[in-house]
Amino acid sequence: MWFMTEERELMRNVTREFVEKEVKPVAVELDQKREYPLQLFRRAGELGLVGCVLPEEYGGLGSDWITKMLITEELAKEAPTLAIVIGTHIALAGGILNMLGTPQQKQKYLIPAAKGEQILAFASTEGAGCFAHADFQTSAKLVGDEWVINGNKIFITNIGYADTYVLVAKTSEQVDPVTRKGLSMFLVEKDSPGFEIGKVERKYGWHGSSTGSLYFKNCRIPKENLLGPLDESLAAMVISATDEFMACGALGLGIAETCYEKAKAYTKERVQLGNTLYNSHQVLRHKLVRMQVEIESLRNLTMAAAQQRDSGQFPLVMGRMCKIKGYEVAMYCANECVQMFGGLGVIEDTGVERHLRDARLIGIAGGAIEAMMDQIDKLQA
Numbered sequence: 001m002w003f004m005t006e007e008r009e010l011m012r013n014v015t016r017e018f019v020e021k022e023v024k025p026v027a028v029e030l031d032q033k034r035e036y037p038l039q040l041f042r043r044a045g046e047l048g049l050v051g052c053v054l055p056e057e058y059g060g061l062g063s064d065w066i067t068k069m070l071i072t073e074e075l076a077k078e079a080p081t082l083a084i085v086i087g088t089h090i091a092l093a094g095g096i097l098n099m100l101g102t103p104q105q106k107q108k109y110l111i112p113a114a115k116g117e118q119i120l121a122f123a124s125t126e127g128a129g130c131f132a133h134a135d136f137q138t139s140a141k142l143v144g145d146e147w148v149i150n151g152n153k154i155f156i157t158n159i160g161y162a163d164t165y166v167l168v169a170k171t172s173e174q175v176d177p178v179t180r181k182g183l184s185m186f187l188v189e190k191d192s193p194g195f196e197i198g199k200v201e202r203k204y205g206w207h208g209s210s211t212g213s214l215y216f217k218n219c220r221i222p223k224e225n226l227l228g229p230l231d232e233s234l235a236a237m238v239i240s241a242t243d244e245f246m247a248c249g250a251l252g253l254g255i256a257e258t259c260y261e262k263a264k265a266y267t268k269e270r271v272q273l274g275n276t277l278y279n280s281h282q283v284l285r286h287k288l289v290r291m292q293v294e295i296e297s298l299r300n301l302t303m304a305a306a307q308q309r310d311s312g313q314f315p316l317v318m319g320r321m322c323k324i325k326g327y328e329v330a331m332y333c334a335n336e337c338v339q340m341f342g343g344l345g346v347i348e349d350t351g352v353e354r355h356l357r358d359a360r361l362i363g364i365a366g367g368a369i370e371a372m373m374d375q376i377d378k379l380q381a
Contacts, residue, residue: 003303008067011052015074018047027078028351034207036161037082041089045116049075050086054098058106059114065243065306069250076254080358081208083254084365087247088157088209089113093120093166095240100185100228109164109187121162123153123188123214124237138216140169140186142223147186149194149219155365159197159212164189167216171231180234185227194219205357206365239314245372246309246319248362249302252326253295255359259330259337260291262352267340277340284340291333298322298329316379320372323362327369330359 023040030037044050053068054060068091075083090113097110097120112118126136138151149169156165165188172182188195198213228236267278267288277284302325305318315322334356338345345352363369 001303003066003307007063008070011049011063011067012070012074014047015049015071018044018049019074019078023075023082024078028349028354030079031081031207031351031354032348034202036208036210037079037085038161040079040082041085041119042116044075044082044086045114050090050116051094051114054090054094054110054114058098059111065246065309066303069247069302069306072247072250073254073257076251077258080251080255081206083247083251084206084209085119085158085161087244087251088122089120089162091243091247092122092240093164095243096122096166096185096233096236097187097227099236099239100233104224105187105227113164118163119158119161121156121158121165122240123156123165124168125153125155126151127154136168136170136175136183138167138169140167140171140184145223146220147223147225149186149188149216149221151216152198153214155201155211156214157209157211159210159214160200161210162190165214166227168233168237182231183233183237184230185233185236186221187225187227188216188219188221192219192221203361205354205359205361207354238316241367242314242316242319243309244366245323246302246305246315247322248366249298249305249322249326252328252330252359252362253298253302255330255355256291256295256298256333259333259355260288260295263291263333263337263340264288287336287340291336294329294332298325301325317376320376320379323367323372324369327359327362330362331356334359 022043048061049071051060052063052071053065056062072083094110094113097106101110113120126138138153140147140149151169167186167188168183169186170182171184175182194217196215198215200210200212203211267284268276270277272280302322305315305322308315308318338352338356341352344350
């Protein structure tokens with residue numbers, strides 16, 4: 001592969017061994033119990049898989065984004081939920097903290113986050129759709145030496161397990177609809193007075209990612225918990241969101257690859273009327289080839305976007321393409337895998353149908369693919 005180096009191969013092998021020995025044996029059970037993968041999260045932190053792209057001085061490995069994509073791909077083969085909670089933790093919340101945080105804030109929050117010792121969440125979404133920040137209602141006002149926060153957030157991942165929440169709130173009466181000036185970031189610790197965690201929603205896929213609502217009722221945090229410049233946090237949000245979209249390519253890639261491998265193995269083992277499904281049906285062989293074609297297309301798009309990110313550019317367009325293509329390829333391969341397994345494909349204990357459920361959420365969570373297409377169009381106008 002054009003993007004592989006000795007260092008990247010090493011990190012991929014570390015991840016593969018972790019997935020094979022520690023993730024795969026419990027993946028189906030965690031999905032069925034809708035259990036947050038806390039122990040796996042901690043273990044991934046110990047192995048350096050969580051904060052790999054963060055600077056060494058703040059607990060990371062100083063790796064590049066191609067390495068991050070390889071790690072996400074391997075995790076997603078068995079546990080997309082684990083990849084998601086890590087991504088929310090480090091690409092969204094951790095990425096913003098790395099960009100905007102003071103040395104003191106990074107020392108306190110980023111170092112333990114990079115090592116998986118503490119968990120971060122990113123609290124942005126309210127109710128008006130992707131990037132509709134001008135409609136935010138959650139506000140923060142400086143009263144003496146404290147910020148007083150009022151409002152609520154929905155569809156926030158890692159709730160209840162996060163130690164610190166990176167919160168987006170209005171700090172001006174009006175938010176400029178073009179520049180989004182008027183929004184600020186804050187670090188809200190889980191035990192802050194006036195901060196309440198809502199119920200965890202039961203979702204179609206990504207079971208155990210602990211997604212739900214947050215409530216702020218005269219929540220008070222120290223003045224120094226302002227993260228970055230007052231009223232100007234858009235740039236950091238755009239960059240971290242693009243990193244998330246790009247990672248959706250790797251997420252979809254992992255799901256698609258495991259579906260291909262399972263479908264191929266099953267059709268070569270399943271015997272009907274004296275012959276295997278693979279040997280008996282050309283249509284199945286063609287489906288498997290089509291899966292391969294789509295997988296390699298997605299792989300090259302994702303790694304090209306990551307290479308652009310590593311070069312110092314921000315893949316605003318390609319990152320969003322990764323989310324679209326990641327969703328489409330994961331859905332195609334997962335759907336075909338379930339179909340080839342037939343009745344067994346919809347039995348929960350086989351661990352096949354969960355891939356289709358997890359693939360489906362890529363098209364919605366974090367920004368619908370239709371919103372991605374609209375943004376690509378505007379970015380290229």
